[in-house]
Amino acid sequence: MRHALILILVALITISVVLVIYRPDLLEDVWLWLVGLIGPIVGFVKAIAKSISNFFKSLDNA
Structure with a gap:
């Protein structure tokens, strides 16, 4: 779960940097x-991460 959040964060940062370099007028x-x-x-x-984590924990307990 944590890896997915990190991947999304890295993707957003990369897209932002590319837009700043090539199309600063958009940002x-x-x-x-x-x-x-x-x-x-x-x-x-x-909140979303916590609810997803609780959902997967409830699946493990069931």
Whole structure:
């Protein structure tokens, strides 16, 4: 589970870096939204990861 989250994070960072290098005009207005919403995004991802983890633990116990 943790490996999938790391893979998704690396993919997002890579796409962002490529866009910054080749098409910075696309990210000009978006980065302020991302900075402002990083807290809720992190909280949402943590909640999803916790619920998925609990789901798999419940499958192991059944």
